[in-house]
Amino acid sequence: MSKSKAPLPGMDDIIAFLNDNPGKVGKREIARAFHIKGDDRAKLKDMLKELKSSGKIEKSSGKKMVSTDALPETCPCEITGTDSDGELVARPLNWDKKTPKPQILITDLGRLRPAPKEGDLVVLKLTPKGKRFYHGKVVRRLSEKPNRVVGLFDTTSGKGGRILSVDRRLHQNYIVDRDHAGKARNGDVVIAEVLDSAFGSTARHAKVVEVIGRADAPRAASLIALHLHGIPTEFSEEALKQAEKSKLPDMKKRADLRDIPLVTIDGEDARDFDDAVFAEPDTDKKNKDGFHLIVAIADVAYFVRPHTALDDCAKERGNSVYFPDRCVPMLPEKLSADLCSLKPNEDRPCLAAHLWINKNGKLIRHKFVRAMMRSAARLNYHEVQKVFDGNLPEMNNDLRRHLSDLKSAYQVLAQARQKRGALELDVIEREIELDNKGQVRSITPRERLDSHKTVEEFMILANVAAAETLEEYDVPAMYRVHEAPSAEKAVALQSFLATIGIKAGKLGKLQSDDLNKILDKVRGTPRAAMVNKLVLRSQSQARYSPENLGHFGLALERYAHFTSPIRRYADLLVHRGLISALKLGNDGLIDEDGDLTADLEDLGDHISATERRAAAAERDAEERYLSAYLKDRIGERFGGVINGVSRFGLFVTVDDIGAEGLIPISSLPNDYYVHDEERHRLFGSSTGNTFELGEHVFMTLAEASPITGGLLFHILTNGQNKRPANKPKKQNKRKKDKKGARRSKRK
Numbered sequence: 001m002s003k004s005k006a007p008l009p010g011m012d013d014i015i016a017f018l019n020d021n022p023g024k025v026g027k028r029e030i031a032r033a034f035h036i037k038g039d040d041r042a043k044l045k046d047m048l049k050e051l052k053s054s055g056k057i058e059k060s061s062g063k064k065m066v067s068t069d070a071l072p073e074t075c076p077c078e079i080t081g082t083d084s085d086g087e088l089v090a091r092p093l094n095w096d097k098k099t100p101k102p103q104i105l106i107t108d109l110g111r112l113r114p115a116p117k118e119g120d121l122v123v124l125k126l127t128p129k130g131k132r133f134y135h136g137k138v139v140r141r142l143s144e145k146p147n148r149v150v151g152l153f154d155t156t157s158g159k160g161g162r163i164l165s166v167d168r169r170l171h172q173n174y175i176v177d178r179d180h181a182g183k184a185r186n187g188d189v190v191i192a193e194v195l196d197s198a199f200g201s202t203a204r205h206a207k208v209v210e211v212i213g214r215a216d217a218p219r220a221a222s223l224i225a226l227h228l229h230g231i232p233t234e235f236s237e238e239a240l241k242q243a244e245k246s247k248l249p250d251m252k253k254r255a256d257l258r259d260i261p262l263v264t265i266d267g268e269d270a271r272d273f274d275d276a277v278f279a280e281p282d283t284d285k286k287n288k289d290g291f292h293l294i295v296a297i298a299d300v301a302y303f304v305r306p307h308t309a310l311d312d313c314a315k316e317r318g319n320s321v322y323f324p325d326r327c328v329p330m331l332p333e334k335l336s337a338d339l340c341s342l343k344p345n346e347d348r349p350c351l352a353a354h355l356w357i358n359k360n361g362k363l364i365r366h367k368f369v370r371a372m373m374r375s376a377a378r379l380n381y382h383e384v385q386k387v388f389d390g391n392l393p394e395m396n397n398d399l400r401r402h403l404s405d406l407k408s409a410y411q412v413l414a415q416a417r418q419k420r421g422a423l424e425l426d427v428i429e430r431e432i433e434l435d436n437k438g439q440v441r442s443i444t445p446r447e448r449l450d451s452h453k454t455v456e457e458f459m460i461l462a463n464v465a466a467a468e469t470l471e472e473y474d475v476p477a478m479y480r481v482h483e484a485p486s487a488e489k490a491v492a493l494q495s496f497l498a499t500i501g502i503k504a505g506k507l508g509k510l511q512s513d514d515l516n517k518i519l520d521k522v523r524g525t526p527r528a529a530m531v532n533k534l535v536l537r538s539q540s541q542a543r544y545s546p547e548n549l550g551h552f553g554l555a556l557e558r559y560a561h562f563t564s565p566i567r568r569y570a571d572l573l574v575h576r577g578l579i580s581a582l583k584l585g586n587d588g589l590i591d592e593d594g595d596l597t598a599d600l601e602d603l604g605d606h607i608s609a610t611e612r613r614a615a616a617a618e619r620d621a622e623e624r625y626l627s628a629y630l631k632d633r634i635g636e637r638f639g640g641v642i643n644g645v646s647r648f649g650l651f652v653t654v655d656d657i658g659a660e661g662l663i664p665i666s667s668l669p670n671d672y673y674v675h676d677e678e679r680h681r682l683f684g685s686s687t688g689n690t691f692e693l694g695e696h697v698f699m700t701l702a703e704a705s706p707i708t709g710g711l712l713f714h715i716l717t718n719g720q721n722k723r724p725a726n727k728p729k730k731q732n733k734r735k736k737d738k739k740g741a742r743r744s745k746r747k
Contacts, residue, residue, distance in 0.1 A: 108137035168708035174206035219436025221624035222323035229617040231695035238309035243332035255371035289359035295462035299349035300565035316612025320567035361416025366465035384451035410454035466562035473581035530694025543608040548602035623709030626659040661711030
C-alpha cells in the first residue's frame with residue numbers, strides 16, 4: 001500500500017510558520033517542515049510567489065523569507081532627519097522585523113510646536129502611500145533626544161554664557177553655567193551636550209564638550225555644516241593602514257587600453273578624476289554612421305574589498321561631500337587622490353564599458369572589461385568647449401580630432417535623449433568662488449556647456465549598460481530609481497498651472513513629455529523660473545533601490561550608477577555586481593558567507609539617507625557663505641523673484657547672486673493677508689494687493705546672519721492687482737487688462 005501524500009499547507013499556515021521562525025527559513029525549510037515532495041514543490045513555489053506578490057511575505061537575507069505586516073494606524077516613531085526638500089522623515093520605533101524599515105515622511109505637524117528634530121520620539125498617525133512608504137501626522141511628542149547641539153557661544157549675558165543654535169529652524173537658546181563652559185570663548189562655535197533643565201524651569205541648559213572654531217573664521221561655514229549634519233570626517237586607523245599599503249595591480253587578466261587616447265574632462269577645480277572617455281566612428285559596415293564609445297572608470301573595487309575596514313568607512317559615509325573650500329572624501333586620500341585618480345600619462349586600473357550606438361543614438365550592444373589605461377590628457381570643460389567651437393588652435397591635432405569625434409557622438413546621443421522625452425529642467429545652479437583667505441570672491445550661475453552635456457550623456461549611457469548587464473545576468477543590483485510624480489503632487493501642479501492658462505496631461509498623472517511641453521511653453525517668459533521650480537518640486541525624490549522602478553526624469557527603463565565609485569558607494573556596489581556577473585575577479589558582490597548579496601534594501605535606504613545628508617550639508621554651507629558675502633550690505637536694495645509662498649511670508653531668490661531669503665509677512669504693506677495655497681500667493685483682504693509665486697519684487701536687506709545662513713528682506717514694491725480700499729462701487733470699477741488681470745482704474 002503506497003504512503004499517502006501530506007496535504008499542502010494553507011497560506012495562513014505558511015505565514016504562521018514564518019512568524020515562528022523569522023528570517024531562518026526558505027523554500028527548502030518550508031517544504032521539509034510540511035513534508036512537501038515531488039510535484040507539490042511546484043505548487044508550493046506558486047503559493048510563495050502569490051504570497052510575495054500580495055505583499056504578505058518577502059525575502060530577508062539570501063533566500064530566506066519573512067512575513068510582512070503593515071504598520072498600525074498610530075505608531076511610535078523616531079525622527080531620523082530631513083529629506084532633500086527639508087521635510088522631516090522618521091522610522092518606526094522598536095522595529096524588530098527582518099524586513100527593511102518602512103519609510104515615513106512627516107506631512108503634518110499637527111499642533112506640535114516647536115517642530116520635532118532629529119532624535120525626537122513622537123506618535124504618528126500613518127497613511128500608507130505605497131510599499132513600505134507612509135505619510136505621517138504628528139499626534140504628540142513622546143520625548144526629546146538628549147542630543148548634542150552645535151551653536152554660537154555668547155558671554156555677553158554674563159553668568160557663564162549661552163549658546164544660540166546655528167540651526168535656524170530651532171530658534172533655541174541654551175544656558176551654560178560657568179563650570180560647564182570649558183575653554184569656550186565669546187564668539188566660538190561649539191558642540192554642547194544638552195542637559196536636563198532644573199525643576200520648574202523652562203530654560204534649557206547645556207555643557208560645552210568641544211570648541212569647533214571661531215564663528216568669524218573664513219571657512220567656518222563648511223565646518224559648521226559638517227558638525228551640524230554629522231558628516232564623518234575621520235577614517236579608522238585600520239582603514240588608513242589598508243589604503244597606505246595599497247599597490248597598483250599587474251596586467252594579469254586585464255585588457256590593455258593604454259594606447260587608446262582616453263581623456264578626463266572635469267571642472268578646473270575638480271578634486272578627483274575617476275572617469276575617462278573616448279569615441280570613434282564605428283568601423284562595422286552594418287552600423288553606418290554609428291559610434292564606438294569607451295567610458296573607463298577607476299577600478300575602486302580592486303582596492304576596496306567587501307567587509308574590510310576601508311569598506312566599512314566607505315559604507316558609513318555613503319558618498320563624498322563637497323563644499324566651496326574643502327571635500328570630505330568617501331575614501332582616504334591615498335586612493336581618492338592617487339591610486340584611483342586617472343592621472344595623465346600614468347597607468348591606472350579601470351573597469352571600462354565598450355558601448356556601440358547606431359546613428360539614432362540607440363545603444364545596440366555593450367561589453368565591460370577590467371583593464372589598464374593611461375589617460376592621454378587631463379582637460380577641463382572650458383578647454384573642450386573651445387575646441388567644440390573651433391578655437392584653441394594650440395592643441396595638438398590628434399587630440400582635436402578625438403574631441404571632434406566626442407562632439408559628434410554627443411550630438412547623436414542628444415537627439416536620442418530628446419526623442420525619448422527626458423525631462424529638460426532649466427534650473428540655475430550657483431558657483432561660489434573663494435579667495436586665498438577663504439572669503440567669497442564671486443557668486444555666479446554655473447555654466448551648462450555642450451562639453452558638460454557630452455560627458456553627462458556618455459555617463460548616462462554607461463549607467464544604462466551597467467543596469468542592463470546586471471539584469472541580464474540576474475545579479476542583485478543597486479538601481480538608481482526615480483519614480484513618476486505622485487498623484488497628489490501631479491494634481492497640485494496641474495491645478496496651479498490651470499490658473500495661468502496651462503493645461504498639463506491627464507489629471508493626477510504626468511509623463512515627462514507633458515512636463516517638457518509645459519517647460520517649452522514658458523521658456524523665455526517671465527514665468528519660466530517659477531514653472532521650472534514648481535515642476536522640480538513636483539518630482540519624486542531619486543533614491544537607491546535593488547528593485548528596478550525605472551528613472552522618470554531620464555525616461556529610462558533601467559538605470560544604475562556606475563561612473564563614480566570614488567565618491568559614491570552605490571557605484572562601488574554596481575562595480576562589484578559586474579565583477580561577479582562577468583567573472584572578472586574574486587572581489588565582487590559577496591556577503592559575509594561568500595554568497596551574492598541578495599537583499600540590498602537596507603543598504604539602499606542607508607546610502608539614500610547619506611546622499612540626502614550630504615546634499616543638506618552642502619546646501620547649508622552655501623547659505624552661510626552667501627550670508628557672509630552679504631552681511632556688509634544691510635539696507636541695500638535688491639531685486640528678486642518670489643520662489644515660495646507660505647502663511648508667514650515670502651521666500652525670494654536674489655537676482656544674479658542666487659541667495660535665498662525670507663520676506664516676513666509683517667513687512668508687507670499694512671493689510672491682513674490670506675494665504676491662497678492653491679494659487680501660491682498672499683492676498684491682501686482690504687487692498688487687494690497680491691504677492692504670488694514667480695513675481696519679481698524689489699526689497700532691502702534687513703538682516704544677514706552668517707552663523708545660521710539666514711537672510712531677511714523687507715519689501716519695497718506693493719504687489720500686483722492693486723485696488724483702492726473702502727471706495728464707493730461706482731469709483732471702484734475694475735476692468736481686465738490685456739492679460740486678464742483685474743486692475744484698479746487709474747486717475
